[in-house]
Amino acid sequence: MNWRRLVLVLGSCSVLAAGCGDDGPTSTGPTGHWEAIGNLNNILDSWTRLINYNRGIMFTWAKNSVTYVTSALALCMAITIPAGYLLANVAGWK
Numbered sequence: 001m002n003w004r005r006l007v008l009v010l011g012s013c014s015v016l017a018a019g020c021g022d023d024g025p026t027s028t029g030p031t032g033h034w035e036a037i038g039n040l041n042n043i044l045d046s047w048t049r050l051i052n053y054n055r056g057i058m059f060t061w062a063k064n065s066v067t068y069v070t071s072a073l074a075l076c077m078a079i080t081i082p083a084g085y086l087l088a089n090v091a092g093w094k
Contacts, residue, residue, distance in 0.1 A: 050058060
C-alpha cells in the first residue's frame, strides 16, 4: 500500500469517526475529539434526519442530477460519434 492510499484511508476513517461522536455530558455540542466515536446510533440518526429533510428533497436532487448528467452524455455522444465517423472516413485523412 503506497502512502497516498494510506493517507486516504486514514483521512476517511477520521471523518467517519468524527461524524459519529458523542455529545458529551453537557449536551452543548460535540466533544471536539475526532477519536470520540461514541454511539453508532448517531450515524443512523443523522441519515434519518437527512432522508426526512424537507419531505425527502434529497432524492429529488439526486434524480435531477442523474437526469442532467444522462441528458448531457446523450447529447455529447450524439454529436461526437457522427463527427468521429466522418473524420475517420474523409478521403484526405487516410
